[in-house]
Amino acid sequence: MTNSISTRLAVLGSGPAGLTAAIYAARAGLSPIVIQGIQPGGQLTTTTDVENYPGFRDVIQGPWLMEEMQAQAEHVGTKVVWDHISAVDLSRRPFRLTGDSGVQYFADTLVIATGAQARWLGLPSEEHLKNKGVSACATCDGFFFRGKKVAVIGGGNTAVEEALYLTNHSHDVTLIHRRDSLRAEKILQDRLFANEKIDVIWDSEVVEFVGSGDPEALVGLDIRNKRTGEISRVEAEGAFVAIGHKPATELFAGQIELDEDGYIRIEAGTTKTSVPGVFACGDVMDKIYRQAVTAAGTGCMAALDAEKYLAAQEFEALAAE
Missing domain, CATH: 3.50.50.60 (FAD/NAD(P)-binding domain)
Known part of the structure; x- marks a missing residue:
């Protein structure tokens, strides 16, 4: 594996939010990279019977659903890598992410989909x-x-x-x-x-x-x-x-605005965070609904928001020439 990888869009997390973001980003030609983290597939991989995900008449298995989502993301052009990000630098562009593998990831845009864990x-x-x-x-x-x-x-x-x-x-x-x-x-x-x-x-x-x-x-x-x-x-x-959830936001403390419970704050009606070019989706920003289908929906939003951000950046760069 090379010591550094550059991408227009990096996705941290491989649950429903992250993989949906990757699917939409790949279909937009952004060639995203999904960094799976320590729990590939997110919380659904620990869930057996799933009865409330749209499109399936019969009960399905959580791990199977996540395998299908990943296969779809890869099919449309997503690169999925297994690594655990131990440090991020959002103070400069491209954003820098350091993996436990020693690989440095450089991303023009970042989608944070690291989720939350039940206590x-x-x-x-x-x-x-x-x-x-x-x-x-x-x-x-x-x-x-x-x-x-x-x-x-x-x-x-x-x-x-x-x-x-x-x-x-x-x-x-x-x-x-x-x-x-x-x-x-x-x-x-x-x-x-x-x-x-x-x-x-x-x-x-x-x-x-x-x-x-x-x-x-x-x-x-x-x-x-x-x-x-x-x-x-x-x-x-x-x-x-039902004693609460803990969002996986330790990496971003001091670099991105969090609320009093540690969830990433986003601009209302979008997935934009306090750092331009960084977007958040799924349970890492949603303390209310916390469902696979709502996570997937915000993953779609994050990809669309990232695509618009990149297009605007490219337009400004051309106008400045």
């Missing part, structure tokens, strides 16, 4: 039962628990919103919170307390996700009351950990 409790049983009843996205997976008992762990806006959403599928939703009051906005709390399908367990933390059966699946949660130390079990076939 988990960190329990071994949680990891063991992921995709077997334990999830971090009610909108993605709530449909699979129609008519079943479910639990939500958390006390902020996300947790309350997830609990309310789950009442569309379940008649028995339990919210488990480690404090004696919620952090969510009052209007959300009012809606939660008014919903007869939702019970709240206060001052309690999950100590174990309990699985059973063959194939094994979640059957309950063991929780500890933080005041009394008493351990009890909550029956549930679905458990949704």
